[in-house]
Amino acid sequence: AQKVTQAQTEISVVEKEDVTLDCVYETRDTTYYLFWYKQPPSGELVFLIRRNSFDEQNEISGRYSWNFQKSTSSFNFTITASQVVDSAVYFCAIKAQGNTPLVFGKGTRLSVIA
Amino acid sequence: KAGVTQTPRYLIKTRGQQVTLSCSPISGHRSVSWYQQTPGQGLQFLFEYFSETQRNKGNFPGRFSGRQFSNSRSEMNVSTLELGDSALYLCASKGLEHEQYFGPGTRLTVT
Numbered sequence: 001a002q003k004v005t006q007a008q009t010e011i012s013v014v015e016k017e018d019v020t021l022d023c024v025y026e027t028r029d030t031t032y033y034l035f036w037y038k039q040p041p042s043g044e045l046v047f048l049i050r051r052n053s054f055d056e057q058n059e060i061s062g063r064y065s066w067n068f069q070k071s072t073s074s075f076n077f078t079i080t081a082s083q084v085v086d087s088a089v090y091f092c093a094i095k096a097q098g099n100t101p102l103v104f105g106k107g108t109r110l111s112v113i114a
Numbered sequence: 115k116a117g118v119t120q121t122p123r124y125l126i127k128t129r130g131q132q133v134t135l136s137c138s139p140i141s142g143h144r145s146v147s148w149y150q151q152t153p154g155q156g157l158q159f160l161f162e163y164f165s166e167t168q169r170n171k172g173n174f175p176g177r178f179s180g181r182q183f184s185n186s187r188s189e190m191n192v193s194t195l196e197l198g199d200s201a202l203y204l205c206a207s208k209g210l211e212h213e214q215y216f217g218p219g220t221r222l223t224v225t
Contacts, residue, residue, distance in 0.1 A: 045216035101159035
């Protein structure tokens with residue numbers, strides 16, 4: 001069975017600070033996929049990124065960056081120069097190969113204060 | 115392309131009633147998954163449909179059922195509603211690269 005742990009339940013930062021959201025996963029599969037989703041107060045889950053298990057290259061997209069390390073089973077998400085609009089609940093998820101569902105962590109609620 | 119749409123957005127039902135929720139996936143997507151989100155249990159997988167066939171099911175009682183139509187639209191039904199069924203029900207359609215795109219959800223309140 002797969003499992004995702006997001007140890008940080010809530011984080012509060014002041015605008016323009018950098019913040020890292022932690023994600024640790026467990027899986028016995030050699031091929032798997034990792035995801036980050038953002039859930040703003042409206043409730044819709046917004047897809048942010050997908051990373052394949054065989055691709056450990058880190059990725060940067062604007063103020064967002066992701067650090068994937070198979071050695072520590074972690075897939076952390078950093079927001080640089082946070083903004084109030086970044087306030088949301090962020091979910092990390094894992095999916096095995098094939099017709100399998102997403103398995104989500106419990107989420108981290110990020111509050112960015114102006 | 116239009117995103118995933120879900121109707122209704124909000125619903126209030128009484129214990130013992132049944133409810134049907136609807137989801138229209140992104141055009142061209144043939145896979146639809148349903149998830150239940152509650153404060154206590156988080157996001158939990160209900161079932162997945164592909165080409166009108168259920169091909170995956172989560173650990174939920176038989177009161178939760180679903181179906182998919184030939185146009186890929188999907189419905190889920192919950193019979194004999196219980197207070198614990200109050201939740202945000204999210205539908206997702208899957209593209210070719212495993213990522214799932216979610217709709218805005220239906221917030222169900224059971225009183």
